[in-house]
Amino acid sequence: MFVRKILASLPCLMTLVSTLILAQENRVALVGGLLIDGSGEEPLRNSIVLINNDRIEAVGTIGRLAIPENYQLVSTEGMTVLPGLWDPHVHLLYNGHPDFGHWFNNYSDQFADITIPASARQFLMAGVTSVRDLAVNTDDIATVRSRIESGEIPGPTIYAAGSALVPTDAPQSRPHILPVRDVQTAIEETNKLIAAGMDIIKILGATPASQETVNAIVETAHAAGVRVTAHGREDEEIRIALRAGVDEIQHIGVSTPTYPADLLDMVEDRVANGVPLYWNPTIGMILNTDELAADPEWLDDPKNFVGLPPEMEMNIRQAIASAEFAVQPPAASDTIKRKLQSLSERGVIFTFGSDEGTFGHPASEATWRELETWVFELGMDPLLALKWATADSAAYMGVLDEVGTISPGKLADVIAVKGSPLRHFSTLREPAMVFKNGQRVK
Ligand SMILES: [Zn+2]
Numbered sequence: 001m002f003v004r005k006i007l008a009s010l011p012c013l014m015t016l017v018s019t020l021i022l023a024q025e026n027r028v029a030l031v032g033g034l035l036i037d038g039s040g041e042e043p044l045r046n047s048i049v050l051i052n053n054d055r056i057e058a059v060g061t062i063g064r065l066a067i068p069e070n071y072q073l074v075s076t077e078g079m080t081v082l083p084g085l086w087d088p089h090v091h092l093l094y095n096g097h098p099d100f101g102h103w104f105n106n107y108s109d110q111f112a113d114i115t116i117p118a119s120a121r122q123f124l125m126a127g128v129t130s131v132r133d134l135a136v137n138t139d140d141i142a143t144v145r146s147r148i149e150s151g152e153i154p155g156p157t158i159y160a161a162g163s164a165l166v167p168t169d170a171p172q173s174r175p176h177i178l179p180v181r182d183v184q185t186a187i188e189e190t191n192k193l194i195a196a197g198m199d200i201i202k203i204l205g206a207t208p209a210s211q212e213t214v215n216a217i218v219e220t221a222h223a224a225g226v227r228v229t230a231h232g233r234e235d236e237e238i239r240i241a242l243r244a245g246v247d248e249i250q251h252i253g254v255s256t257p258t259y260p261a262d263l264l265d266m267v268e269d270r271v272a273n274g275v276p277l278y279w280n281p282t283i284g285m286i287l288n289t290d291e292l293a294a295d296p297e298w299l300d301d302p303k304n305f306v307g308l309p310p311e312m313e314m315n316i317r318q319a320i321a322s323a324e325f326a327v328q329p330p331a332a333s334d335t336i337k338r339k340l341q342s343l344s345e346r347g348v349i350f351t352f353g354s355d356e357g358t359f360g361h362p363a364s365e366a367t368w369r370e371l372e373t374w375v376f377e378l379g380m381d382p383l384l385a386l387k388w389a390t391a392d393s394a395a396y397m398g399v400l401d402e403v404g405t406i407s408p409g410k411l412a413d414v415i416a417v418k419g420s421p422l423r424h425f426s427t428l429r430e431p432a433m434v435f436k437n438g439q440r441v442k
Contacts, residue, residue, distance in 0.1 A: 089353020
């Protein structure tokens with residue numbers, strides 16, 4: 001009798017158990033929008049993207065892909081669905097204050113608790129689901145990264161260089177910059193960064209006298225299978241970096257109109273030897289200055305200050321209000337185009353990145369603005385620009401099989417924007433939806 005009673009109540013019990021499990025499950029069908037999957041393929045109209053927990057389960061179109069019963073339907077009609085954006089050149093510790101000295105003097109003890117988490121949150125709300133930070137206190141970024149990974153605070157997936165290595169015997173002046181005075185220190189500090197889980201090594205401020213130190217950093221990192229990226233606004237910095245065999249160079253400097261012939265020969269030789277040379281131009285900061293000067297109102301947007309305490313917000317606002325906008329010479333655009341062309345002709349591979357964090361480039365704005373600069377100032381195909389800031393960035397970081405396109409089996413880092421970025425790039429400015437690892441965060 002008792003056994004029969006249990007058996008009779010079993011289906012009911014099973015329903016209860018499966019309902020409880022389902023409540024924890026996350027199954028979402030994004031239905032109707034234009035899909036740009038990040039691969040560079042033509043967009044898909046009337047798309048369906050099925051998200052099952054943290055993964056993309058299936059991609060198809062209305063009428064062809066069946067939506068299982070237990071999926072929550074989310075309409076993306078009138079929207080474009082695309083992979084979460086990447087920004088592989090950011091500085092999370094800054095929040096747009098125009099005076100670096102002031103920022104470090106007053107807020108260095110708040111980077112881990114306040115400023116880095118604020119930038120991380122702003123990035124996520126802006127649809128940027130993966131970033132690479134190039135110069136930040138190693139302990140601070142490691143702390144914030146693990147808080148994000150555990151789900152304690154919101155933010156993108158973070159790849160980081162930790163503190164930038166500066167080949168100099170001057171004492172340490174700022175926490176995100178680590179002086180390396182000789183070859184021995186270079187080896188030790190590089191190994192420490194790698195042991196701390198940093199993903200890439202960043203070199204800043206190389207001088208001809210420091211060539212051996214730079215060589216030692218690169219050799220040590222490469223022996224551990226870690227790439228090295230070097231700051232390269234000046235020609236001499238670039239020569240040192242190329243001699244040492246760095247993987248990637250940062251920025252396009254505009255203080256000289258062209259790269260000298262010997263430097264371009266070095267680039268050509270390097271690529272001809274079969275060792276890829278990557279270059280991270282970060283041109284938006286230079287080419288958007290005139291617009292900032294003409295109409296700085298967007299800097300007042302409250303979303304640029306999300307996550308910051310009122311005192312810090314007021315401090316940034318006041319500093320911006322009294323800051324001088326350094327207007328770029330009209331030749332800057334031509335110089336950048338000329339230099340990009342000369343590098344491109346020699347087989348350099350460009351990596352995307354905005355140099356977020358500095359004045360005029362808050363986390364909530366920097367990424368789409370950089371991309372827009374490439375599309376509208378330099379005429380880059382919008383579809384390729386989006387591939388560059390998604391699949392190509394993931395490929396460069398070695399994780400394209402896990403993320404970077406909207407494809408079955410990959411982590412569901414997905415955003416939806418109103419309208420089409422193929423026609424109006426500013427549609428990327430404020431995504432209507434953001435999914436990080438399948439969880440809807442906006
Ligand atoms: Zn930078």
